[in-house]
Amino acid sequence: MQPRSVEFRFLAEPTHVNFGGKVHGGMVMKWLDQAAYACAARWSGLYCVTVSVGTIRFRRPILVGHLVELEAKVVHTGSTSMHIFVQVRSGDSKSGELAETNHCIITFVALDEQGNTAKVPVWQPETPEDKFLEQYAIQMKQFSQTVEQQMLDFYQEQQLDT
Numbered sequence: 493m494q495p496r497s498v499e500f501r502f503l504a505e506p507t508h509v510n511f512g513g514k515v516h517g518g519m520v521m522k523w524l525d526q527a528a529y530a531c532a533a534r535w536s537g538l539y540c541v542t543v544s545v546g547t548i549r550f551r552r553p554i555l556v557g558h559l560v561e562l563e564a565k566v567v568h569t570g571s572t573s574m575h576i577f578v579q580v581r582s583g584d585s586k587s588g589e590l591a592e593t594n595h596c597i598i599t600f601v602a603l604d605e606q607g608n609t610a611k612v613p614v615w616q617p618e619t620p621e622d623k624f625l626e627q628y629a630i631q632m633k634q635f636s637q638t639v640e641q642q643m644l645d646f647y648q649e650q651q652l653d654t
Contacts (some may be wrong), residue, residue: 497565531564532600
């Protein structure tokens with residue numbers, strides 16, 4: 493069975509930060525997507541595209557020189573989709589003590605060589621944490637679908653009123 497997780501580790505560089513000396517939120521979002529893509533591609537063995545990103549919450553800043561660690565792992569699979577939980581930790585590289593800065597769920601779909609959706613290997617939770625994260629991913633998917641439908645309904649109503 494293929495590995496279900498990947499880890500990235502690196503130092504936050506001066507080119508990653510804003511004028512306040514903290515890493516740009518957009519840079520963190522790029523790292524999240526890259527780590528999640530590497531995880532999804534590794535799991536599926538295929539090219540993958542991002543479908544959605546949910547619940548990015550910035551809890552603590554990442555500073556220049558901090559050690560940054562991203563862990564991405566498969567927490568739920570559909571027939572062609574993979575839900576990847578990505579956790580970001582950072583802290584002083586000398587002490588090695590890292591604290592969570594943020595986490596999120598990113599959903600990918602695997603594509604075959606013709607660009608059509610392709611089946612992915614099934615992932616099954618084993619530990620209590622696995623089961624919790626799978627339920628978290630399923631709930632986030634359901635919530636996302638509900639609010640997306642509300643948005644579509646709203647705009648359809650707006651078009652009918654004009």
